[in-house]
Amino acid sequence: MIIIENCAVATVDAAGTEYADGHLVLDEGRIVAVGPGHAGRYHRSVRRVDGTGCLATPGLVNTHHHLYQWATRGLAQQENLFGWLTTLYPVWAGLDAETVAATTAAGLGWLALSGCTTSTDHHYVHPAGAGDLMAAQVAAAGEVGLRFHPCRGSMDLGASRGGLPPDHVVETIDDALAGTADAIDRFHDPAADAMVRVAVAPCSPFSVSPELMTEAAKLARSAGVRLHTHLAETVEEEHYCRTEHGCTPVEYAEQLGWLGDDVWLAHGVHLDDAAVDRLAGTGTGVAHCPSSNARLGAGTARVRDLLDRGVPVGLGVDGPASQEAGQLGAELRQALYAARLRGGPAALTAREALALGTVGGARCLGRAAELGSLEVGKLADVALWRLDGLGHAGIDDPVAALVLGPPAPLELLLVGGRPVVERAELRTVDERDLVRRGRRAHRALLRKARR
Template sequence: MIVIDNAAIATIDRDRRELAGGHVVVDGKRIVAVGIGPAPAYDGARVIDGRGCLVTPGFVNTHQHLYQWVTRGLAADATLFGWLTKLYPVWAGLDEESVHVAAQGALAQLARTGCTTAADHHYVFPRRGGDLLEAEISAAAKVGLRFHPARGSMDLGEKDGGLPPDSVVEDRDEILLATEAAIDRWHDPSPDSMLRIAVAPCSPFSVTAELMREAAELARRKNVRLHTHLAETVDEVSWCDERFGCTPSQYAADLGWTGSDVWFAHGIHFDDAEIKNLGRSATGIAHCPSSNARLGAGIARVADLRAAGCPVGLGVDGAASNEAGSLLEELRHALLFARARPVGAGGGGDPQALDVRTALELATLDGARILGRQDEIGSVEVGKLADLAVWRLDTLGHAGITDPIAALILGPPPPLELLLVNGRPVVEHDTVVTIDEQTLARQVAQTHHDLLTKTT
């Protein structure tokens, strides 16, 4: 049993309670008490002194490409299509070992920034790479995060008019068989599951319409969720218009890709009518502000999407287009970029477009909703799984900030005192305790070097 005592608590519960000095009690995997004032005494419990700390739900990362952790810093000034053209040949050298190291590195960084549940979109499967999905699943188990890997795919190579080189695309039948096998082998639908699989063809410019349609049918037959990139750049919008005569969202809808079991990465370039239609179907959006800014792709209309009925979560996206890999940083950037985004003909921003509490919800309850887990995680409530972050806000960078939630999001990144996943400590005193960080850093550097050497 673990007792966190005398802490500020942002519950994100139905009443959005915020406790100035309260307690959270964890027994095994679940939260068994949340209240104001000191906790009752529990024999044999580990007691965490939460004075000067803020307890939040663990963050939910709704979109990433873990394998890219070992290819960061390349094509730093390119647009998306130019960046992909530069990186695809490097990724063609991926194998089980490199993906295992990359996934550990990216997941450990996520943990250090408050993440307890991570969704990953892995879509590059070189012919001689081995079982890359198993490599990242085993990495997540080692780090200790709740994991939602999405079995991605590409079947539209350069020779057929797609963007990726033919060496990294797969045959459609091969993809569907491998995806169904991954679901049968790994997907755990139980309420306290640490591992769930999604179906995730990569994007309109790397996947055929036939694969998109059949993937949706497979996912619904197996009762798992659907994920893909959509409307990330103006180049993609132009590509869809030239090839299909419609917008990316219209293309996706025609193929069965809308609904509460679907979430899109990015969703930047939607007009008012498209946002209304997506909201009506409760289709989710993984907002990745840092990556979108890094690549100059634009900024999603988060407030409009939420108002229309779309759940909007946060994602760090590919580590090679977001070298920080910090989910906490995404909260800050989501808020700041939403306020800075031009509104109307005047071109000015809106300082009330997104508030700090909404930013926190994007990273917690809204992210849980996108993954279909809002009844299990995403808030600090009795009966929910014990996925919790304890942030130290009594440092020089935070002392004197009246509002602890504003201190967390607008202040400098605070030390993470404790991160619990399923009631198990993953981070303590700002250090990941499930892996050796220094050893892993050396492995990441060596793997990065080895991958680049393969392509020179």
């Protein structure tokens, strides 16, 4: 049993309950009490954590990422999405299981240090002979200790058939579907406290054929897993869909069976009113990636409009090759800033930004009953942020301090009650080893690309 007390608590429940001086009690991986004041006496072995100067929130939920891109950060710095992809596809063609294991561990370790307890990953590059990439990812996630939602991605529409990726990095439809089914069979866990859940995730309209999109949706629904893809990220994609398919990206997705309450879409930047209404009417979620959208000059998502219409919206870091900072905690502030640049100073509050990064993400992943808020019965995934340092001095509102202030160090990060970060240091893995492995993966991948 773990008791956290003497801290501010932002539960992010439906009522927005907060305590200026509160406590949490965690037992057997779940929250068993949350409230004001001290926790009281317990007659069992208890670890008590003094949270003086701290704010407790739900652990953050990352709804979109490409962890393999850790090995290609800092490249194609002035390109839009299509130019960035065509520059990097030949480099990613050299991926193998060792590189994917190293980048997954490094990326998840860094996410943990920014308050993330649950992360997706969208891996869609499967070069021939690369080895068991999904197994490498799942093992690395287990090593770091985060809840992991690997999305088995795929591409079958190479350049010779009008797609964007080169032919040598795409799969056949049969291979893509077989690899996806295998990932579900081996790794998906439907249990409420699951550490690994698999989603079906063909990459995008410009790299996947309609046939693969349609068959992948059928596979996902027959297996009872969620669906994920990129959609409406750039004006170039909008033009591609209108030229190739005679419709908008959202209309195209609907034609293929890719809208529904079991679907969440990455980005959703270029949406007209009809598209927003269709997402709302079908319960389709959106992974908002403000820093990546800014890095690539893709635009600013209509987050206020999406929220007002009831669309589930979570936050995503996106791949570290288009968002080199790679931190989820910082995306709270970026989401607030992006919304206000689009809609003015009242477009998004600090508490709404925190909700995007917690319960909003849990809704996108279909886990709002288990994650995303500090409520009795939910999983003990908790971030305890230290806000009593110089950088936050004088900001009396702890949620505003977290969202608007500088990155807050973590006093404690728990996943199912297990410490992953303590006093701003990883406890499950050696950070220095992650650095070494990440550098080695980066150098090896670039060497392959130069051959």
